[in-house]
Amino acid sequence: MIPPMLGTTAPFKGLTVAGLFAGIGGLEYGLHAAGMNTQLLCEWWEPAQAVLQHHYPKIALHDDIQTLEKLPAADIVTAGFPCTDLSQAGRTAGIHGAASGMIKHLFELLERSSPQWVLIENVRNMLVLDRGTAMEYLISQFERLGYTWAYRLVDSRFTGVPQRRQRVILVASRSDDPCGVLFADDAGEPQEDFYRDNAFGFYWTEGNTGLGWAQDAIPTLKGGSGLGIPSAPAIWVRDAPPGRAIVTPTIEDAEALQGFPRGWTEPAQQRGRASLRWKLVGNAVTVGVSAWVGHRLTNPGTPSLDRSSPLPQAARWPTAAWGKSGERWVLDLSLWPERHPYQHLLDVVDAEAAVPLSLKASTGFYNRLMKSRLRYQEPFALALKAHIEHMARS
Numbered sequence: 001m002i003p004p005m006l007g008t009t010a011p012f013k014g015l016t017v018a019g020l021f022a023g024i025g026g027l028e029y030g031l032h033a034a035g036m037n038t039q040l041l042c043e044w045w046e047p048a049q050a051v052l053q054h055h056y057p058k059i060a061l062h063d064d065i066q067t068l069e070k071l072p073a074a075d076i077v078t079a080g081f082p083c084t085d086l087s088q089a090g091r092t093a094g095i096h097g098a099a100s101g102m103i104k105h106l107f108e109l110l111e112r113s114s115p116q117w118v119l120i121e122n123v124r125n126m127l128v129l130d131r132g133t134a135m136e137y138l139i140s141q142f143e144r145l146g147y148t149w150a151y152r153l154v155d156s157r158f159t160g161v162p163q164r165r166q167r168v169i170l171v172a173s174r175s176d177d178p179c180g181v182l183f184a185d186d187a188g189e190p191q192e193d194f195y196r197d198n199a200f201g202f203y204w205t206e207g208n209t210g211l212g213w214a215q216d217a218i219p220t221l222k223g224g225s226g227l228g229i230p231s232a233p234a235i236w237v238r239d240a241p242p243g244r245a246i247v248t249p250t251i252e253d254a255e256a257l258q259g260f261p262r263g264w265t266e267p268a269q270q271r272g273r274a275s276l277r278w279k280l281v282g283n284a285v286t287v288g289v290s291a292w293v294g295h296r297l298t299n300p301g302t303p304s305l306d307r308s309s310p311l312p313q314a315a316r317w318p319t320a321a322w323g324k325s326g327e328r329w330v331l332d333l334s335l336w337p338e339r340h341p342y343q344h345l346l347d348v349v350d351a352e353a354a355v356p357l358s359l360k361a362s363t364g365f366y367n368r369l370m371k372s373r374l375r376y377q378e379p380f381a382l383a384l385k386a387h388i389e390h391m392a393r394s
């Protein structure tokens, strides 16, 4: 279902969407692929608005959620709210921070309307930051409003894109069972030999406390970085000659790595610097993930709830859970609900056309790595060194 059918919209299956914090429409695009229509988009950042207006010129666009007085009579309300205060790459001020705290307006709006479904997406760190305060806030809000809720951590690689990206998907409803949406599928994680060993993604902006190392994939595309700039990860192409072995994907590659058609965020350049496209793409929901949720919203399956047990009080938030009326249950499920045909990293990124990592960036990363206590593959360090020497000569 996922990447091949993108660009097409399935026949309308009757469910309508109000997309809050819409960004570049990763949630909505996937839901459209599953046969839904959007009635309203809400997004206040101009470069993101330019992308939405280009692709969805007929859909009403409201700017600031703080001035949205009511929701349209949509069946699904989506809210991939800002992760800025929740993610490791962000400020970690928490769920009441200036950016992530905007989610409270969703709950105010839900007090005055009754959609069939609410769909939230955010970063994995939300489960652990401040001992899970953010998650506790979201769940207690849904409990207060009488919703049954379920959430699950998923890895975008299950949709076939070579990007390791773990995100929490939360579905809630007053009338329906979200467990049939999120817990009906469990393909399990693949074995290591599923991945090729000819290309490895890493973050050249890191090198002190981590590498973001990923085999046959890139690490999570992000809206920011350790150096405070939105940027591309890098790729070590193991068998490429010096000068071509340490490269960065293009922004179009990044769009494809998130399941979007190449060029999706180009309209943003009318309203801001081209580099902002990295932030837009890094903020987005992988399209295949929302397409899977959309498919299950219209075709709920049978959840394997026999694998659930009560969530102990004060326990850490697990990777999957559900609850209603104050009761909370843990589920033992993998991060791979389905397993779509995998696009290997070098099938998506054309290593010959990719831009070599600059001398300054590779030297800075190499120096940080050498000073750190991080573990790395020796051939990787040698390839980096050869790359630096090559770039210095040329």
Ligand SMILES: C[S@@+](CC[C@H](N)C(=O)[O-])C[C@H]1O[C@@H](n2cnc3c(N)ncnc32)[C@H](O)[C@@H]1O
Pocket (backbone or CB within 6 Å): 021, 022, 023, 024, 025, 026, 027, 042, 043, 044, 045, 048, 063, 064, 065, 066, 079, 080, 081, 082, 083, 099, 102, 280, 283, 284, 285, 286
């Ligand atoms: C994590 S991104 C959402 C990404 C989106 N789900 C996608 O797939 O592209 C959060 C978005 O919320 C927007 N936002 C933040 N505060 C807002 C507000 N007060 N009103 C409307 N949009 C807001 C940001 O500009 C950002 O684009």
